[in-house]
Amino acid sequence: MPAMPLEGIRILDFTWVVAGPVATRILADHGAEVVKVERKDPPQLGNRKLGLQCDLHRGKLSVAINMQHPRGVELARRLAAKSDIVIDNFSARVMRSWGMDYESLTAVKPDIICISMSGLGHTGPRCNYVSYGPTLQALTGFTMLMAEPDGTPAGYGYSYADTCGGYTGALAALIAIWNRRRTGRGQFVDLSQFEAVASVIGPALLDISVNGRTQPSPGYNSQEGPAAPLGVYKCRALEGDDDRWIAIAVRTGPEWRRFVTAIGTPAWASDPKFRTLYLRMQNSADLDANVSRWSAEHSAKEAMAILQRAGIAAGVVANGIDLCARDPQLQARGFWPEVATAKGATTQVTGIPFKLSGGSGKVRSIAPEVGEDFDYVLGELLGIGRAERDELVAAGAVWR
Amino acid sequence: MTGPGALGGLRVLDLSGHRAQFCARLLADMGADVIKVEPPGGDDARRIGPFVNDQPHLDRSLFFWFYNLGKRSLTLDLKHSRGAGILLELARSADVVIESFAPGTLDRLDLGWDTLHRANPALVLCSIAPFGQSGPWRDFIADDTVLTALGGMLYVNGFPNHAPVRPLGLQAYHSSAYYGAIAVMIALLARDRTTEGQWIDLSMQEATAAAVEHVAGGYFERHEAEPRRGTLHWSRFFRVGKCRDGYIMHCTLGDWTSLVEWVKSDGKAADLDAPDYQQVMYRYLMAEHVFDVLDDWVKDYARDELLERAQLLRQPYATVRPPEALFDDEQLAERGYFVEVEHPELGCRFRYPGAPYLFNGTPWRVSRRPPLVGEHTGEILRDELGMTPQTLAALYAEGVI
Numbered sequence: 001m002p003a004m005p006l007e008g009i010r011i012l013d014f015t016w017v018v019a020g021p022v023a024t025r026i027l028a029d030h031g032a033e034v035v036k037v038e039r040k041d042p043p044q045l046g047n048r049k050l051g052l053q054c055d056l057h058r059g060k061l062s063v064a065i066n067m068q069h070p071r072g073v074e075l076a077r078r079l080a081a082k083s084d085i086v087i088d089n090f091s092a093r094v095m096r097s098w099g100m101d102y103e104s105l106t107a108v109k110p111d112i113i114c115i116s117m118s119g120l121g122h123t124g125p126r127c128n129y130v131s132y133g134p135t136l137q138a139l140t141g142f143t144m145l146m147a148e149p150d151g152t153p154a155g156y157g158y159s160y161a162d163t164c165g166g167y168t169g170a171l172a173a174l175i176a177i178w179n180r181r182r183t184g185r186g187q188f189v190d191l192s193q194f195e196a197v198a199s200v201i202g203p204a205l206l207d208i209s210v211n212g213r214t215q216p217s218p219g220y221n222s223q224e225g226p227a228a229p230l231g232v233y234k235c236r237a238l239e240g241d242d243d244r245w246i247a248i249a250v251r252t253g254p255e256w257r258r259f260v261t262a263i264g265t266p267a268w269a270s271d272p273k274f275r276t277l278y279l280r281m282q283n284s285a286d287l288d289a290n291v292s293r294w295s296a297e298h299s300a301k302e303a304m305a306i307l308q309r310a311g312i313a314a315g316v317v318a319n320g321i322d323l324c325a326r327d328p329q330l331q332a333r334g335f336w337p338e339v340a341t342a343k344g345a346t347t348q349v350t351g352i353p354f355k356l357s358g359g360s361g362k363v364r365s366i367a368p369e370v371g372e373d374f375d376y377v378l379g380e381l382l383g384i385g386r387a388e389r390d391e392l393v394a395a396g397a398v399w400r
Numbered sequence: 401m402t403g404p405g406a407l408g409g410l411r412v413l414d415l416s417g418h419r420a421q422f423c424a425r426l427l428a429d430m431g432a433d434v435i436k437v438e439p440p441g442g443d444d445a446r447r448i449g450p451f452v453n454d455q456p457h458l459d460r461s462l463f464f465w466f467y468n469l470g471k472r473s474l475t476l477d478l479k480h481s482r483g484a485g486i487l488l489e490l491a492r493s494a495d496v497v498i499e500s501f502a503p504g505t506l507d508r509l510d511l512g513w514d515t516l517h518r519a520n521p522a523l524v525l526c527s528i529a530p531f532g533q534s535g536p537w538r539d540f541i542a543d544d545t546v547l548t549a550l551g552g553m554l555y556v557n558g559f560p561n562h563a564p565v566r567p568l569g570l571q572a573y574h575s576s577a578y579y580g581a582i583a584v585m586i587a588l589l590a591r592d593r594t595t596e597g598q599w600i601d602l603s604m605q606e607a608t609a610a611a612v613e614h615v616a617g618g619y620f621e622r623h624e625a626e627p628r629r630g631t632l633h634w635s636r637f638f639r640v641g642k643c644r645d646g647y648i649m650h651c652t653l654g655d656w657t658s659l660v661e662w663v664k665s666d667g668k669a670a671d672l673d674a675p676d677y678q679q680v681m682y683r684y685l686m687a688e689h690v691f692d693v694l695d696d697w698v699k700d701y702a703r704d705e706l707l708e709r710a711q712l713l714r715q716p717y718a719t720v721r722p723p724e725a726l727f728d729d730e731q732l733a734e735r736g737y738f739v740e741v742e743h744p745e746l747g748c749r750f751r752y753p754g755a756p757y758l759f760n761g762t763p764w765r766v767s768r769r770p771p772l773v774g775e776h777t778g779e780i781l782r783d784e785l786g787m788t789p790q791t792l793a794a795l796y797a798e799g800v801i
Contacts, residue, residue, distance in 0.1 A: 002594075003593070005586045005587065005589055005590035006586065006589060006590075018613060026582060030586050043680070044680075044681075046621075047621070050617075050620060050621045051616075051617035051618065051620050051621030051622075052613065052614055052616075052617030052618075052621070053617070054617075055616070055617055102760075120731055121731070121735055121758070123734065123735055124730070124731040124732075124734035124735045125730050125731060125734060126711075126730070126731040127731075129711050129731075130654065130711065130714050130715070130716040131716055131718065132637075132638070132651060132653065132716050133613075134633050134638040134649055134651070134718075135638070135649050135651060135716050135717065135718035136718070137649075138640075138647075138648070138649040138718040138719065138720045138721065139718050139719065139721055139725075139729075140721075140723065140726065141568065141721060141722055141723030141725075141726070142567075142568050143631075143640065143647070143649065143720045144647070144720050144721060144722050145568045145722065145723065146557060146558075146565050146566070146567060146568050147565070148558065148559065148562060148565065153631065153640055153647055153720055154557060154558045154559060154565045154630065154631060155557070155565075155631060155640065155720075156556075156557055156567070157556035157557050157558075157626070157628060157629055157633065157634055158556060158612060158613040158614050158615075158633065158634050159613050159633070160567070160571060160611065160612075160613075162613060163575070163610070163611040163612070163613055164571075164574070164575070164578070164611070167575070167578035167579065167582065167611075168578065168756045168757060169757075170582050171426065171578060171581050171582050171585065172757045172759070174582060174585035174586060174589065175406045175407060175430050175585060175759075176406065176759065177589060178406070178407065178585060178588060178589060179406040179407070179761075179762055181589075181592060182409070185761055186761075187759055187760050187761030187762065188759075188760045188761075189757050189758065189759050189760070190757065190758040190760070191756070191757040191758075192735070192756075192757075192758075194731070194732075195732070195735070195737055195754070195755065195756055195757075196756040196757065198723075198726055198732070198737070198753060199753050199754075199755075199756045200569055200571065200574045201568060201569040201723055201753075202466035202467075202569075202752075202753050203450070203462055203463045203466045203467075203569070204568070204569065204723055205723060205726065205752075205753045206450075206462040206465060206466050206750070206752065206753070207450040207462055208723060208724050208727065209727065209738070209750055209751040209752070210452055210462055210750050211450060211452070211453065211454065211462075213450070214722070214724060215722065215723050215724065217568075218566065218568060219566070220545070220566060222545075223544065223569065223570055224418060224419075224448055224463075224543060224544060224570060225418075225447065225448040225449070227543070230545065231545070231563075232549070232554070232563055232564060232566075234563075243560075243561075245549075245555075245563065245564065246549075247545050247546045247548070247549035247550075247554065248546075249542075249543040249545050249546055251543075308537075308540045308541070311541065312541070313541045313542050313543050313545075313546045314546060315542060315546040315547070315549040315550035316549060316550060317549040317554050317555050317564055318549060318550055318551070318552045318554075318555060319552070319555045319556075319615075319625035319626070320552065320615045320616070320618055320619040320624065320625035320626050321619065321623075321624075321625045322552075322625075323551075323552040323609060323615060323616065323619070324615075324616055324619040324620065325619070327550070328535075328536050328537070329531050329535045329536060329537035329540075329605065330605070330606065330609070332534070332535035332536055333532055333534060333535050333603060333606070335603075335606050335609070336616070336620075347620060348620050349616075349620070350609070350610055350616045350617075351606065351610075352606075352610075353576075353579050353602060353603055353606035353607040353609075353610050354579055354580070354583040354600050354601060354602040354603070354606075354607075355532075355600070355601040356583070356586070356587060356590075356598045356599075356600055356601075357513070357598045357599035357600075357601075358587075358590060358594065358596060358598040361586075
């Protein structure tokens with residue numbers, strides 16, 4: 001078996017909650033050795049052997065170190081000296097208070113890379129603000145502009161800021177490693193999740209700065225060039241569930257003609273008020289009402305099949321069951337791999353969205369229990385003998 | 401600090417259309433030399449608004465500007481055999497090619513993986529397609545809205561019994577672009593050891609699905625579909641509340657004692673001072689009631705005043721703001737988030753959103769404004785391929801460049 005792409009890279013991982021763990025799981029999936037440093041009793045965010053928590057921490061190692069204990073800090077510094085990257089997502093002051101900040105760690109590892117994924121960054125008047133994904137989404141405009149048609153803010157039902165921040169962190173780590181291999185130098189990366197998530201509404205920010213335009217809630221108006229019909233249309237109920245929708249996007253003239261044919265050339269479609277894209281957009285309320293009458297007669301899956309066969313962008317508005325159990329494409333590509341749990345059972349986790357011709361990444365194991373890799377980390381990595389390990393536990397510097 | 405940038409020396413050919421061009425932008429920001437290869441009539445993204453002063457023009461699309469900042473532009477007709485030949489020549493000295501054509505298109509242009517790999521075994525090819533390069537939906541088409549639908553990103557936003565609410569911005573594309581850049585860097589790091597390039601097959605649907613925090617986890621844990629819950633976050637620790645002058649985001653994960661003391665001092669705590677609420681799990685179970693009480697508490701506050709006091713008590717509250725507020729944000733200003741980019745042909749400087757991360761050694765930077773159509777065609781073909789003025793003129797006359 002070929003070596004994994006990131007084999008030989010060790011990450012000392014102080015991250016928790018979601019954004020940081022997303023970053024390090026991407027590195028772990030591709031062969032980096034990720035050593036989670038945690039408290040003995042981290043906040044209970046769910047079962048680590050299943051679901052989200054397993055997704056976040058899979059393929060990593062765990063050691064429980066008491067960072068309030070000077071000998072605990074000393075262990076962490078020794079681990080940093082044997083690592084390529086130290087990563088955290090605390091607010092700015094925490095790592096400094098432990099002497100685990102970039103400046104301090106260069107003393108034990110001159111080419112160390114430190115990545116701090118704090119909420120609002122390490123500098124500036126609000127660097128000590130406490131934040132989570134949903135509060136950063138509120139500050140950047142997502143919550144307000146993802147609104148109901150009447151303007152009531154809705155926002156995401158989850159923390160996109162965390163997954164997006166996680167990708168930014170993973171990319172920063174990889175770029176810093178690439179650069180270090182060429183220059184021999186490490187560096188400090190100050191990643192503000194607030195800035196990372198602001199950056200992914202770029203075109204809207206440019207429209208504000210260049211044209212001075214107040215951004216409306218986009219609703220289902222196109223954000224990538226004009227389209228009509230565009231949006232979600234209600235479909236026939238499935239097994240008593242009437243919360244079924246199809247997303248449809250029709251842009252060009254040829255697409256419109258294929259769309260009309262695919263839905264059976266209804267009389268309304270030849271109405272002059274739908275003749276051009278401009279007119280379809282002008283009369284979109286009428287258009288949408290007509291399209292909804294068609295979609296209501298079909299299940300979302302049927303509607304998608306009819307439209308995709310005609311070369312129209314259309315897709316089921318997938319709920320969790322559609323996504324994880326009924327999507328033939330994701331299943332064919334093996335996007336929900338099985339990993340072994342204890343006792344010979346398996347569970348499914350989120351896969352890796354890209355394949356590599358020279359050997360793809362891989363979910364190597366489910367998430368570790370807190371402190372599970374005590375012997376490996378202290379014994380093998382740090383070469384601490386059994387007696388001293390026992391003594392460190394007795395002293396309260398580390399938990400087994 | 402100017403230096404070469406973290407990715408100095410890396411050459412990227414960006415063939416991608418508007419759905420994937422953020423990927424190479426992420427690499428250009430860190431110092432890679434990114435050549436955007438456009439059809440002679442200009443990339444499709446140049447026709448997407450908004451436009452400067454609402455005047456549609458290939459060189460005035462803000463949509464194009466954002467995704468192509470820092471790249472150079474080469475116009476080349478890849479459907480013309482001479483154009484494909486030139487691309488292949490450029491690929492010999494490139495590190496990365498990024499493309500988002502319909503699967504199979506590169507093969508038809510005689511620029512498929514086998515051809516590129518033979519020409520340059522060290523080259524990394526990153527193919528970004530709506531559903532990837534395999535599977536029964538390989539040839540299906542999708543835009544961002546359809547990808548958010550099929551990736552599970554759409555269903556869970558908004559209120560029960562209302563239509564799902566679509567994300568702001570093109571987040572299916574952005575998630576894919578981030579994964580694309582990550583995949584490219586992983587392949588490049590692998591190349592350090594193997595000297596071989598790889599072909600990356602990235603599915604935008606999968607990248608979208610991976611960006612949704614809780615849906616897959618919820619299914620594999622409980623075999624249920626996560627519902628829409630209005631503004632109540634799936635974790636049940638956040639909900640939007642309404643102050644007298646606007647909305648705020650509540651959070652019940654901060655220090656509970658100090659929050660309740662504050663609410664109590666305003667005479668609005670109802671039963672929240674009961675000891676049970678000290679348990680995070682109890683607040684989780686009682687979320688609707690807790691937020692109803694907190695909503696009643698905040699309704700007479702001005703939202704900025706509430707935010708300042710909350711943060712002094714280390715309560716992770718936030719105001720619900722429009723994106724315009726980012727331009728007046730002191731934190732972003734102090735950190736120099738917005739950067740000015742000069743557009744000399746328009747005689748203007750414009751503020752662009754800046755770095756998502758600050759590297760202290762090899763900073764994120766803007767090397768050049770977004771390119772005009774074909775702005776660097778001559779210089780690239782002359783410098784890289786040694787073409788004479790006569791050859792360039794002939795290619796131009798034939799419509800290849």
